[in-house]
Amino acid sequence: MSATSTSLLRRVTPAGWTALAWCVSTLYSFVVQIRWPGESLAPWGDKSHQAEPFAMRPRELALLLLAAALLGLACWALTRRPLGAVVLLVVSALLLTNGPFHTTSIAPEQYLPVCVALSAATAAAPRKISLLAVGACLAGLFGYLGVRLALGLRIGTSVEAVVLMMIAVAWVVGNSQRQERLHARNVRSRAAEQAVTAERLRIARELHDMVAHNIGVVAIQAGAAKRVMETQPDGTRRALGVIEATSRETLAGLRRMLGALHDTESAAPLAGLVDVDQLVANVRDAGVRVDVEWRGERRPLPPEVDLAAFRVIQESVTNVVKHSGTQQCRVSVVFAPDDLSVVIVDSGAGHGKGLGTGYGVAGMHDRVKLLNGDFRAGPRPEGGFRVTARLPLPTRA
Numbered sequence: 001m002s003a004t005s006t007s008l009l010r011r012v013t014p015a016g017w018t019a020l021a022w023c024v025s026t027l028y029s030f031v032v033q034i035r036w037p038g039e040s041l042a043p044w045g046d047k048s049h050q051a052e053p054f055a056m057r058p059r060e061l062a063l064l065l066l067a068a069a070l071l072g073l074a075c076w077a078l079t080r081r082p083l084g085a086v087v088l089l090v091v092s093a094l095l096l097t098n099g100p101f102h103t104t105s106i107a108p109e110q111y112l113p114v115c116v117a118l119s120a121a122t123a124a125a126p127r128k129i130s131l132l133a134v135g136a137c138l139a140g141l142f143g144y145l146g147v148r149l150a151l152g153l154r155i156g157t158s159v160e161a162v163v164l165m166m167i168a169v170a171w172v173v174g175n176s177q178r179q180e181r182l183h184a185r186n187v188r189s190r191a192a193e194q195a196v197t198a199e200r201l202r203i204a205r206e207l208h209d210m211v212a213h214n215i216g217v218v219a220i221q222a223g224a225a226k227r228v229m230e231t232q233p234d235g236t237r238r239a240l241g242v243i244e245a246t247s248r249e250t251l252a253g254l255r256r257m258l259g260a261l262h263d264t265e266s267a268a269p270l271a272g273l274v275d276v277d278q279l280v281a282n283v284r285d286a287g288v289r290v291d292v293e294w295r296g297e298r299r300p301l302p303p304e305v306d307l308a309a310f311r312v313i314q315e316s317v318t319n320v321v322k323h324s325g326t327q328q329c330r331v332s333v334v335f336a337p338d339d340l341s342v343v344i345v346d347s348g349a350g351h352g353k354g355l356g357t358g359y360g361v362a363g364m365h366d367r368v369k370l371l372n373g374d375f376r377a378g379p380r381p382e383g384g385f386r387v388t389a390r391l392p393l394p395t396r397a
Helices: 003-011 014-033 058-077 082-098 108-124 127-150 157-228 233-262 273-285 303-324 360-370
Strands: 289-295 328-335 339-346 374-379 385-392
Touching (some): 014 058, 082 127, 108 127, 108 157, 157 233, 273 289, 273 328, 303 328, 303 339, 303 360, 360 385
Parallel strands (some): 289 328
Antiparallel strands (some): 328 339, 374 385
């Protein structure tokens, strides 16, 4: 089936399907009751000679018109009052059975529009309403059989068994659609919650990576300025200059982030490896020398990979400044055909925190794992600390 045909079918409302089922089933009921020329009666038995669609008596025509009116009312009420719509269609089926068709039982085709409406009501309405609708269908069926038995008339047991099975199948189909819709709604709700949680974690990581690094630099410079305030005025001025520049940078970053949260379309570009030089300059002013080695063919990176690589370098260098007790570290950035590797090594006394302690190392680990990369961090046997991150890159055409 083509996409156009599927789209057209989806545009038909449940009321439209119900009306179509009523028209087809009513026409079919007239056709099967007519004895056509050359048709043998055996083994099917007698057919009604009164079921002529164009030669009905006034009472039969009145019942047919009343059944059609009930159909129209039921189609209008199907989405508003599904239980009432099913009841109206049951009454319509009973009127046709006792009017134009002159049948001894409710034929399956006469209950077809009832079952279509029941399936739609079960799919859209609460469980209680769907069960009451099933009860209305069964009440119409068994009530009709009970009246005929009480009057000593014949009933078609096998035919009514088919109608009973149709009611059960209609409810099962509608309930399956209802369960599928509820499941889809729950999946969308969970996806929305996960998206919100992921966004909160991303914002928390961004704030930590940006603020922790810059505040660490400010704290070191403030301590240095305090120590040399009386003896080295020039050193104090340099330290205060670094504090001012770093504070302004932090404030600007916070404003950019708040602007991005308020207006995603005008968000500022994310940080990346192009900012490594500025990071090295800031750390150098804090008294730590960072040697950066670039290997491989440098090329544009996906934004999320570029940001993750920079944040790993930033956090690692910040930990060197704050915890290692050394004045030198080495950063290696390796561009390979299939991945990007970042290695940060220092020869200090260690970061003072193991893997999984605090937010810094854990945040780096989460960033890399979210991009299906590999992350390792820990002390080196020869002394110092090593951080290694490998981020997969999309294959170049």
